[in-house]
Amino acid sequence: MNPEIAQYYRVNKLPHIWCPGCSNGIVVRSIVEAIDKAGLDQDKTVIVSGIGCSSRAPGYMNFDTLHTTHGRALAFATGVKLAKPELNVFVITGDGDCTAIGGNHFIHAARRNIDLNVILFNNNIYGMTGGQYSPTSPTGTKATTAVYGNIERSFDSCKLAQTAGASYVARGNAFNTRQLTDIILKGIENPGFSFIEALSSCPVYYGRRNKKGGPADMLKWQRDVCVTQAAYDRLPEEKRAGKIITGVLHHEPQPEYTAEYAKIIEKAQGGNG
Amino acid sequence: MSVTSLKAKLMQGNQACAEGAIYAGASFYAGYPITPSTEIAEILSERLPQVGGRFIQMEDEIASMAAVIGASVTGAKAMTATSGPGFSLKQENIGHAMITEVPCVIANVMRLGPSTGGPTSPAQGDVMQARWGTHGDHPVITLCPNSVQECFELTVKAFNMAERFRTPVFIMFDEIIGHMRERVVLPEPGQIPVVNRKKPEVGPESYKAYEPVDETLVPPMASFGDGYRYHVTGLTHDETGFATTKPEKMAAHLQRLHDKINNFLPEVVDYEEQSIEDAEVVLLAYGSVARAASRAVKDARAAGLKVGLIRPITLWPFPGEAVKKAAAKAKAVIVAEMNLGQIINEVRVAVEGQAPVYGVLRADGEPISPTEILAKIKEVL
Numbered sequence: 084m085n086p087e088i089a090q091y092y093r094v095n096k097l098p099h100i101w102c103p104g105c106s107n108g109i110v111v112r113s114i115v116e117a118i119d120k121a122g123l124d125q126d127k128t129v130i131v132s133g134i135g136c137s138s139r140a141p142g143y144m145n146f147d148t149l150h151t152t153h154g155r156a157l158a159f160a161t162g163v164k165l166a167k168p169e170l171n172v173f174v175i176t177g178d179g180d181c182t183a184i185g186g187n188h189f190i191h192a193a194r195r196n197i198d199l200n201v202i203l204f205n206n207n208i209y210g211m212t213g214g215q216y217s218p219t220s221p222t223g224t225k226a227t228t229a230v231y232g233n234i235e236r237s238f239d240s241c242k243l244a245q246t247a248g249a250s251y252v253a254r255g256n257a258f259n260t261r262q263l264t265d266i267i268l269k270g271i272e273n274p275g276f277s278f279i280e281a282l283s284s285c286p287v288y289y290g291r292r293n294k295k296g297g298p299a300d301m302l303k304w305q306r307d308v309c310v311t312q313a314a315y316d317r318l319p320e321e322k323r324a325g326k327i328i329t330g331v332l333h334h335e336p337q338p339e340y341t342a343e344y345a346k347i348i349e350k351a352q353g354g355n356g
Numbered sequence: 357m358s359v360t361s362l363k364a365k366l367m368q369g370n371q372a373c374a375e376g377a378i379y380a381g382a383s384f385y386a387g388y389p390i391t392p393s394t395e396i397a398e399i400l401s402e403r404l405p406q407v408g409g410r411f412i413q414m415e416d417e418i419a420s421m422a423a424v425i426g427a428s429v430t431g432a433k434a435m436t437a438t439s440g441p442g443f444s445l446k447q448e449n450i451g452h453a454m455i456t457e458v459p460c461v462i463a464n465v466m467r468l469g470p471s472t473g474g475p476t477s478p479a480q481g482d483v484m485q486a487r488w489g490t491h492g493d494h495p496v497i498t499l500c501p502n503s504v505q506e507c508f509e510l511t512v513k514a515f516n517m518a519e520r521f522r523t524p525v526f527i528m529f530d531e532i533i534g535h536m537r538e539r540v541v542l543p544e545p546g547q548i549p550v551v552n553r554k555k556p557e558v559g560p561e562s563y564k565a566y567e568p569v570d571e572t573l574v575p576p577m578a579s580f581g582d583g584y585r586y587h588v589t590g591l592t593h594d595e596t597g598f599a600t601t602k603p604e605k606m607a608a609h610l611q612r613l614h615d616k617i618n619n620f621l622p623e624v625v626d627y628e629e630q631s632i633e634d635a636e637v638v639l640l641a642y643g644s645v646a647r648a649a650s651r652a653v654k655d656a657r658a659a660g661l662k663v664g665l666i667r668p669i670t671l672w673p674f675p676g677e678a679v680k681k682a683a684a685k686a687k688a689v690i691v692a693e694m695n696l697g698q699i700i701n702e703v704r705v706a707v708e709g710q711a712p713v714y715g716v717l718r719a720d721g722e723p724i725s726p727t728e729i730l731a732k733i734k735e736v737l
């Protein structure tokens with residue numbers, strides 16, 4: 084491992100529990116690279132996660148790490164950040180964790196614009212429990228609980244985050260790690276709720292059942308369908324179908340929750356805040 | 357606890373709870389409004405920022421409990437308050453705080469359930485939920501005040517115990533106590549001791565987050581941001597804090613959670629006795645019902661009946677030894693509670709068949725009166 088980033092891993096906890104070909108490790112690497120580039124104080128950086136394959140990541144990351152309950156990572160992280168605003172708080176969450184069981188916490192954390200950096204590992208499936216459909220599984224997806232094909236429509240979690248009030252929203256993927264690192268870094272720099280959807284891949288439960296090929300094929304698929312907004316705009320109409328737009332999708336700084344709360348404290352203590 | 361300050365005030369139970377939290381050094385509250393506990397949130401939303409603390413109204417009770425745990429791992433003394441339906445929602449994360457040993461205080465102002473039940477009706481129907489509400493084996497500390505003064509003092513104590521034992525502590529009172537106004541004598545700062553969690557004395561290199569360092573079996577707790585870079589997980593873990601599925605490690609973990617409290621029962625268990633020495637009838641009641649029971653004891657004594665009262669102040673761990681001892685000399689034991697029979701089962705276990713156990717049980721939103729209890733005493737004697 085590159086010695087510059089090895090310090091961010093609990094090297095003695097490796098190898099990780101993820102399946103061979105899982106892209107979770109790639110996304111984690113982009114997170115630590117972004118942390119490194121941002122120059123965050125490692126001792127003042129906290130990683131919070133929910134429950135799922137992706138949420139096991141903090142166990143391998145050399146920070147203060149909090150592995151919580153399924154869906155609730157954002158609510159735990161809200162407590163961490165509000166109680167000690169000087170901490171840099173990251174949330175690692177899965178598509179089920181964030182948008183199903185944790186959907187309510189997701190929209191409210193975004194609405195508050197509390198300074199959390201949220202990285203959603205979107206593998207379009209419930210990995211940890213063995214391949215049930217999730218709110219981001221496309222209609223028609225085959226899953227262990229959708230053997231005839233998923234009839235539900237899927238969330239665009241970026242649109243959801245933006246509508247709910249996130250001040251920074253971006254999407255990347257595990258194939259294009261340079262872009263992924265870059266959009267996480269920009270999220271860190273945004274003082275507010277920063278939401279980054281990282282398209283990941285679960286070859287074992289999503290790929291196999293949906294005939295997406297092996298791990299490499301799934302990453303190549305990401306390479307082929309993901310385009311930036313600028314590239315998308317240049318595409319002729321007939322080539323736009325099925326494309327997924329990546330990059331920074333929304334950035335509009337707004338008052339940040341803990342900064343606003345600091346003014347409350349001042350007011351309550353008799354200042355003019 | 358004896359309190360001799362002159363700062364007397366007329367206050368509601370819920371307000372006394374909020375002020376007790378401030379006295380104990382609470383600096384964080386997260387909650388979701390629910391009758392009859394809402395005043396605790398309202399008051400703390402005003403009071404906490406005055407002392408540099410923080411209040412947040414979360415999107416639900418699940419989130420509130422989560423935020424409280426998140427705040428506590430940064431070193432804050434944190435609490436939430438709720439009532440029946442919200443207490444149900446908090447249970448999963450309460451279990452997280454238990455297995456991760458994160459100190460926090462949960463106030464439950466009990467109302468009639470199940471479900472929405474009677475939002476403004478007093479009840480004591482959540483006392484077994486306090487014991488077993490979250491899944492899995494776990495020890496529990498639950499305090500149960502019977503007056504506004506005790507709401508204050510036991511909230512301080514709840515924080516102290518949470519910090520001392522690194523565990524969530526419940527303070528459970530009913531709607532009557534929560535909304536009742538009484539004279540309260542507020543202690544001066546320092547008059548009641550305030551306990552703070554033990555911090556590690558070693559540096560990050562040798563810190564094992566879940567390794568006890570002394571006979572308390574309570575591991576010192578570093579705060580997030582202090583440079584210890586440790587891991588907290590709701591998975592069963594070993595002394596390093598990292599998940600394990602080794603049976604002997606899992607067993608040791610759960611056993612220590614029990615032992616850190618059960619090895620110190622004399623320090624934890626608290627109860628009050630009234631006229632119990634020669635009692636032929638032993639009453640047991642807690643919370644607001646204990647006030648009626650106390651009156652009934654006085655009336656019975658005036659009528660020449662040998663009646664005494666045991667009032668658990670810690671419902672959990674239950675003061676079973678005191679009950680057993682009193683029952684040995686008694687002709688009958690009567691449990692009065694505002695539910696259809698919960699603590700009475702615990703009493704039956706403690707009595708060990710030494711005397712018959714009767715109930716004065718009520719779950720209709722009405723308080724239990726001294727007259728009802730007295731009638732039962734006469735019936736069983």
Ligand SMILES: Cc1ncc(C[n+]2csc(CCOP(=O)(O)OP(=O)(O)O)c2C)c(N)n1
Nearest residue numbers: 134135136137153177178179180209210211
């Ligand atoms: C309250 C609760 N319900 C259900 C589960 C079981 N469970 C664990 S992980 C998971 C889904 C994980 O899927 P996702 O969030 O997409 O993460 P992934 O494993 O795919 O990374 C479920 C349903 C649980 N742990 N807790």
Ligand code: SF4
Nearest residue numbers: 101102105136210285
């Ligand atoms: S089940 Fe899927 S998401 Fe989970 S580790 Fe395996 S490949 Fe990755």
